[in-house]
Amino acid sequence: MTDLKPRYDLAVIGAGPAGLAAATLAAKRGLSTVLLDEQAAPGGQIYRAITRSPVKNPSVLGTDYWHGADLVGPFRDSGADYLPGAAVWSVSRTLDIGLSRDGAARILPARHVILATGALERPFAVPGWTLPGVMGAGAAQILLKTSGLIASGNVVMAGSGPLLWLLAWQYLRAGARIDAILDTTPRENWRRAMPLLPAFARSGYVGKGLKLLLEVRRKVKVIGNVSALRAEGDGRVQTVVYRQGDGAEQRLPADTLLLHHGVIPNINLANAIGCAQSWDEAQRCWVPDVDGWGATSVEGVAIAGDGAGIGGALAAEHRGRLTALDALHRLGAIDRATRDRDAAPHREALDRALRGRDFLDALYRPGREFRVPADETIVCRCEEVTAGQVRDAVKLGVSGPNQTKSFLRCGMGPCQGRLCGPTVVEVIADARGVSPAEVGYYRLRPPVKPITLAELASLPKAEDEVAAVMHH
Amino acid sequence: MAEPDVIIVGGGLHGCSTALHLALRGVRALVLEKDHIGRHASGVNAGGVRQLGRRAAEVPLSVASMALWHGIRDLVDDDCGFESHGQLKVAETEAELESCRERAAQLTALGFTHEEVVDQAELRRLVPSIAEHCLGALVSRRDGAAIPYRTTFAFKRKAESLGARFHEGAAVARVARSGRNWRVETADGVAHEAPVLVNCAGAWADRLAAQLGEPVPLEVIAPMLMITARVPPFLKPVVGATGRTLSFKQFPNGTVLIGGGLLGRAYRDENRTDLDFAKVTTNARTVWDLFPIMRSATIVRAWAGIEARMPDDIPVIGPSGTEEGVFHAFGFSAHGFQLGPIVGRITADLITRGASDLPVDAFRIQRFRHTAAAA
Numbered sequence: 001m002t003d004l005k006p007r008y009d010l011a012v013i014g015a016g017p018a019g020l021a022a023a024t025l026a027a028k029r030g031l032s033t034v035l036l037d038e039q040a041a042p043g044g045q046i047y048r049a050i051t052r053s054p055v056k057n058p059s060v061l062g063t064d065y066w067h068g069a070d071l072v073g074p075f076r077d078s079g080a081d082y083l084p085g086a087a088v089w090s091v092s093r094t095l096d097i098g099l100s101r102d103g104a105a106r107i108l109p110a111r112h113v114i115l116a117t118g119a120l121e122r123p124f125a126v127p128g129w130t131l132p133g134v135m136g137a138g139a140a141q142i143l144l145k146t147s148g149l150i151a152s153g154n155v156v157m158a159g160s161g162p163l164l165w166l167l168a169w170q171y172l173r174a175g176a177r178i179d180a181i182l183d184t185t186p187r188e189n190w191r192r193a194m195p196l197l198p199a200f201a202r203s204g205y206v207g208k209g210l211k212l213l214l215e216v217r218r219k220v221k222v223i224g225n226v227s228a229l230r231a232e233g234d235g236r237v238q239t240v241v242y243r244q245g246d247g248a249e250q251r252l253p254a255d256t257l258l259l260h261h262g263v264i265p266n267i268n269l270a271n272a273i274g275c276a277q278s279w280d281e282a283q284r285c286w287v288p289d290v291d292g293w294g295a296t297s298v299e300g301v302a303i304a305g306d307g308a309g310i311g312g313a314l315a316a317e318h319r320g321r322l323t324a325l326d327a328l329h330r331l332g333a334i335d336r337a338t339r340d341r342d343a344a345p346h347r348e349a350l351d352r353a354l355r356g357r358d359f360l361d362a363l364y365r366p367g368r369e370f371r372v373p374a375d376e377t378i379v380c381r382c383e384e385v386t387a388g389q390v391r392d393a394v395k396l397g398v399s400g401p402n403q404t405k406s407f408l409r410c411g412m413g414p415c416q417g418r419l420c421g422p423t424v425v426e427v428i429a430d431a432r433g434v435s436p437a438e439v440g441y442y443r444l445r446p447p448v449k450p451i452t453l454a455e456l457a458s459l460p461k462a463e464d465e466v467a468a469v470m471h472h
Numbered sequence: 473m474a475e476p477d478v479i480i481v482g483g484g485l486h487g488c489s490t491a492l493h494l495a496l497r498g499v500r501a502l503v504l505e506k507d508h509i510g511r512h513a514s515g516v517n518a519g520g521v522r523q524l525g526r527r528a529a530e531v532p533l534s535v536a537s538m539a540l541w542h543g544i545r546d547l548v549d550d551d552c553g554f555e556s557h558g559q560l561k562v563a564e565t566e567a568e569l570e571s572c573r574e575r576a577a578q579l580t581a582l583g584f585t586h587e588e589v590v591d592q593a594e595l596r597r598l599v600p601s602i603a604e605h606c607l608g609a610l611v612s613r614r615d616g617a618a619i620p621y622r623t624t625f626a627f628k629r630k631a632e633s634l635g636a637r638f639h640e641g642a643a644v645a646r647v648a649r650s651g652r653n654w655r656v657e658t659a660d661g662v663a664h665e666a667p668v669l670v671n672c673a674g675a676w677a678d679r680l681a682a683q684l685g686e687p688v689p690l691e692v693i694a695p696m697l698m699i700t701a702r703v704p705p706f707l708k709p710v711v712g713a714t715g716r717t718l719s720f721k722q723f724p725n726g727t728v729l730i731g732g733g734l735l736g737r738a739y740r741d742e743n744r745t746d747l748d749f750a751k752v753t754t755n756a757r758t759v760w761d762l763f764p765i766m767r768s769a770t771i772v773r774a775w776a777g778i779e780a781r782m783p784d785d786i787p788v789i790g791p792s793g794t795e796e797g798v799f800h801a802f803g804f805s806a807h808g809f810q811l812g813p814i815v816g817r818i819t820a821d822l823i824t825r826g827a828s829d830l831p832v833d834a835f836r837i838q839r840f841r842h843t844a845a846a847a
């Protein structure tokens with residue numbers, strides 16, 4: 001393991017494309033830099049296990065995946081310190097980073113922090129989604145990348161979004177059988193997306209995307225316009241029940257149901273730090289407020305990559321470099337003119353990488369019937385709170401997710417709202433007839449990752465032990 | 473809509489309780505809350521319902537409030553998650569045990585019998601998981617814990633059902649005399665009038681007091697709390713320590729709350745608190761020492777509310793020292809939750825009858841007349 005310095009100019013949190021690119025650039029240009037990452041190896045989720053995947057045949061995961069290796073080499077040569085297996089659970093306003101590794105916690109101070117915490121799958125709450133055998137497409141993809149594992153038996157995929165199709169393609173390449181893809185993309189999305197098609201057509205994705213889509217459609221039965229979905233089974237999923245449009249219920253046998261409704265920024269750490277955030281109507285999620293350099297409302301804290309709004313892996317890489325240049329400038333290593341000049345090619349590349357994103361956002365926006373689940377659907381898995389309970393709380397006068405949290409405990413479990421927050425917001429907004437912007441989001445608190453009492457007790461003690469006030 | 477009889481500033485537990493007790497007497501209150509009901513200390517505190525260890529001045533109020541807690545459903549139509557399995561303070565040394573005995577004797581001399589000293593065997597019966605070195609404890613058996621936000625919300629809803637009104641998102645910008653009324657303007661330009669004004673503004677109450685010409689030395693604090701993932705049930709009472717700072721309890725769902733008054737940083741103008749993990753670690757060590765069963769537990773969340781602390785650690789309750797028709801109830805110094813039910817009644821009594829049958833002189837705001845002027 002790397003011997004850590006007592007303090008760094010720059011700490012980058014997350015070793016996906018944004019974090020790798022940011023740390024590489026900053027370290028090469030002289031900042032003492034540390035890259036902290038929860039995983040055992042670099043790559044983030046998109047390039048997960050890029051240095052150690054057992055899936056060696058490049059045609060399975062695709063060339064876009066293997067591009068990740070182009071980021072890891074330069075990072076290794078950059079002079080940045082690298083701390084894998086490190087869970088960051090807090091960043092204070094004074095930029096002291098709380099992290100746990102190998103069962104011990106420590107506080108690491110930095111002068112500047114770049115969050116590159118990426119994206120997570122939008123929670124897709126349907127009846128039965130908590131049954132064993134039901135999982136996110138993203139999770140299934142991680143298993144494939146890290147261990148070469150694919151689901152066996154009857155496999156059904158359901159949802160909407162590029163990742164669903166990519167996983168289907170990778171699954172087929174890896175020799176898996178997929179019984180059906182239940183496409184939940186609402187028909188009316190096409191109307192909204194069509195005007196944005198020309199820009200998408202000029203993007204680099206269109207050719208690859210179409211090829212992939214056609215290959216999947218040739219080999220798998222795709223059922224479109226799915227308007228209702230649930231998983232049923234005794235102890236684990238056995239049947240997927242769905243409806244097409246206003247049609248009758250149909251049933252499919254399933255041992256595995258892979259759900260996907262796009263990805264949203266993982267905002268937990270930024271939110272817990274206190275970074276201002278806004279509702280993004282196009283991507284239908286909360287996004288931290290950042291300027292063109294990734295700088296947040298909190299001094300010394302920047303965000304690079306999908307954590308500041310979904311832009312995809314290539315955009316993340318370029319955004320990483322831009323935030324690193326701004327960090328160099330803010331720390332006094334380069335002047336403003338140098339920053340702006342050196343940023344120009346990355347900005348151009350970023351614009352190219354973002355081309356066509358609007359089209360994807362519009363096309364793959366989840367339908368209301370899935371964003372706002374029916375009463376009996378569990379929305380908070382940790383505390384087993386249903387959408388109906390949230391609606392009842394709204395009827396009593398509860399107006400936002402922080403009150404439902406205090407009232408129903410939803411969002412209070414170990415996941416800190418990652419699995420329920422977006423759905424709870426949608427349910428409350430729908431019940432009140434207002435925009436999620438008005439409803440707000442959970443105020444999250446450190447530790448944003450669970451830590452053990454033993455880890456916490458291992459922290460160095462405060463110098464000034466404060467006299468106790470009387471307890472409650 | 474008819475103008476209210478009383479305007480209450482602050483929709484925490486004390487404001488909601490005052491509104492409820494006024495409503496029970498047929499007095500119409502309007503509660504102005506700058507955020508939402510129970511947003512700060514009332515909604516996020518540890519939920520301890522404790523007579524144990526209170527300062528002498530608070531004991532009669534605390535005992536009277538406990539009677540209300542044991543009938544809380546009758547008062548607010550909701551059990552507020554209240555459970556009574558006692559609270560105790562563990563003694564780890566002979567000297568600490570002796571101080572527990574002295575404390576119990578002092579209370580007995582004042583005529584109160586709710587605190588008793590128990591030996592090691594009884595401590596172990598009450599808390600089987602306590603570390604072996606603990607020698608005994610001071611116990612208050614009728615104490616317990618409740619769910620703070622649910623409690624505050626229940627008081628609000630009951631008050632509302634009896635005619636009280638609540639305006640959330642209504643920050644008070646200015647108060648001024650208007651004939652025999654108080655005129656209260658909110659930040660969004662709305663004005664309300666009533667002959668009586670009640671200051672239940674918690675950590676912001678000093679600003680209202682200053683407008684009324686009676687500044688107080690209120691300190692804004694942020695006591696930190698943390699909670700674990702669920703563990704199998706092992707603890708019923710709320711446990712504190714005699715020699716160090718701790719408040720420790722397990723909820724019915726298995727999660728364990730760890731607190732004890734260690735302070736983070738409060739920024740009241742931003743509604744924000746920062747945690748200080750270097751201090752949280754002190755709590756973690758205490759738990760490590762006292763509850764070996766907890767050593768593998770996982771902390772899933774930590775937080776700090778914004779509270780008001782007075783220099784003498786007891787609240788301000790009672791009429792203004794400078795203005796007619798103004799009453800205060802604030803500054804509960806991080807132990808006001810249990811007092812909520814009774815302080816609303818006291819304030820309602822002071823407003824409607826001009827007196828309370830409980831001794832409240834110690835809480836007069838005039839006690840700060842000189843300290844605040846010097847500050």
